[in-house]
Amino acid sequence: MTKDSQMIKDIAKNLVELKKEFTKIYAGNSQIHEVIPKSKSELFPIKENDLQMLHEFAAKNPIYYDSFEKKIGKTDCIVYEGDINKYWLNSIQHSSSRAPFSPTWIMSGYVGALFAKDLGYSEVIDIGSGDGRIAFCAKVLDLESYSIEIDDMLVELQKTLTPLLDFHPFCTDAILFDYSSLNLQKPIFFIGGLAQMGGIVLSSGILEKINSISNLKNNAGWVFAGTYSKKYAPDPKNEAGWGTLIEKNNLNPVETISLPTAWTLHETEETPYIFAQPH
Secondary structure: OOHHHHHHHHHHHHHHHHHHHHHHHOOOOOOEEEEEEOOOOOOOOOOHHHHHHHHHHHHOOOOEEEEEEEEEOOEEEEEEEEOOHHHHHHHOOOOOOOOOOOOEOHHHHHHHHHHHHHOOOOEEEEEOOOOOHHHHHHHHOOOEEEEEEOOHHHHHHHHHHOOOOOOOEEEOOOOOOOHHHHOOOOEEEEEOOOHHHOHHHHHHHHHHHHHOOOOOOOOOEEEEEOOOOOOOOOOOOOHHHOHHHHHHOOEEEEEEEEEOEHHHOOOOOOEEEEEEEEO
């Protein structure tokens, strides 16, 4: 394990602890809420400019309507409160939509993109990207990024944020998109949506397209958002719901990082992100 890999894992662990402390003390009633450290610290050794960009993304994002400073444990943070109802409702109207919009934390997107960069990937493709936060975080880290989202309202939201950094939003069905048009070199695909909520169908369609592109078949990485929730039937091959798909497609799970998301805010288990590569 490299020094950078351990640092990223430590940041992920510290973010989970920050989330747990936050849920104990949060007294608001917003539909969604999350925190971003105010500045670089021992627990969050992140470049000041990167943190500033994450705050700008939240401050200019229309899903958030309020923010305030709060010390959580040892970390000075800014809390962002928001409402995604209209975007959630719009996102379930599409016949080929695999999952409604429910965001990961911005900080979680940043940590995921950090790990993708540490693994040596040069491009991030954010599938089912919602408001584009993972693609945005990748761009903050100087990776090329592309955001694929089927919902027009969410893509219009993304376009209001591209003046900060252009993470190339596309409004299209990710299974039908022509990935060869992007001239990808060493991409990693972040798949939005749990395996049990249409993620298998979505991932299978994209894997088939990428495997048909000769220079990407053995070169592309994959990140799957999983769950250990008892609400969903477990996969016989494990991997938080993705084991069967991973084995079927001859992928090798190289790391699992657990991170906070909006849908696990009041659950004891975080969302595991499974990073996988071709054997």
